[in-house]
Amino acid sequence: MAEETLFTKIINGEIPADIVYREGGVTAFRDINPRAPTHVLIVPDKPIPGVNEVAEADAEVLGKLFLAAKKIAEQENIAADGYRLIINCGKNAHQEVFHLHMHLLGGHDLGCMVAA
Helix, strand or coil: CCCCHHHHHHCCCCCCCCCCEEEEEEEEEECCCCCCCCCEEEECCCCCCCCCHHHHHHHHHHHHHHHHHHHHHHCCCCCCCCCCEEEECHHHHHCCCCCCCCEEEEECCCCCCCCC
């Protein structure tokens, strides 16, 4: 079993968070340091440290992360204008919490994805 994380504590209700979605082994909540008008973190309830630790058995919940992103984008009224999904993996990508999570960002023009 993976180590308990900040996100595990949010999922378990031990730390307060603005939860916007919870269904089928996926929880989503607003980022406390938003980088866009809409910035939601979408996490599997199962504590998978990162993409490198994903197993075949995780395929269903990974699909549910993307379905949750679609639903949340619609709920937040950003689906029509567009949004960005980001998954950071490891130190060089600046992954801060080692519990797999997807950032959903939107609400304005997000510009280029990566500067040259």
